[in-house]
Amino acid sequence: MTTHFNPDPSAFTYIHRVCYSDTDAAGFVYHGRYLEIFERSRAEWLSQRGLSPTKLINEMNIVMPVRELTMNFYKPGRLDDILYIDQVIEHRGRTQVSVKQTAQRKLPESEELQVIASAVLHIVCVDTNTLKPKAWPDGLFLAESH
Template sequence: MTTTHNPNPALFTYTHRVCYSDTDAAGFVYHGRYLEIFERSRAEWLAQRGLSPTKLVNELNIVMPVRELTMNFYKPGRLDDILYIDQAIEHRGRTQISVKQTAQRKVLGSEDLEIIASAVLHIVCVDTNSLKPKAWPDGLFLAE
């Protein structure tokens, strides 16, 4: 799993190779695994900014729970597929962001990418002590 840099600074791309544990009995990526893969992408996005969930809790006193999500599945992912997970912040409010994530793979015999799954997640910034929404820290979204 590696990270690739996209020329569009508002778009972040994470690369994931589908392994056996990602698949179901039919040999397709199990739908619930996309949530885990998308979570890894968001964790890497934070790491690229020098942040981690531990640092968010211990230094900034925040957590970022998913409040709502919508997923769409277009084609089945398969064992050994290389998935390119694009992540873009579609909307940023004072305490909530909407993040669109897409899982794409190369079309066989081509360099073109096809979308196989996507999700829109609404993530809230929450204070660890009061568990109430809190404004996003300054500088977290500088690259956007």
């Protein structure tokens, strides 16, 4: 699976270089590491909006646990690959959001991107005091098209 590299200034892309700690004995990105890489991408997405997990907890009294996820693996990632992690809000409800994250790498000698893994995460906004679902804060998704 490939896409053309056409950066949209309104889109958010996190860039990650695959290092030794990301790989397994065969030299491929260990499947569990994609969850960590995707989480770093979401943390950067928040940071670009002037937010952090600490700020969400201390100032907004919310946490954002993952309720469900589905992952697909297409090609193995390898040591020194530069991964481009894109995320798209596929659905946003009052207290839940579905985020699709895709890990891609450039094909050699090309601007074309190859999809190597993807995940769809269902994330819930939860009140830190009651531990019950809570409406998303106003403005959190302003930069999104949905």
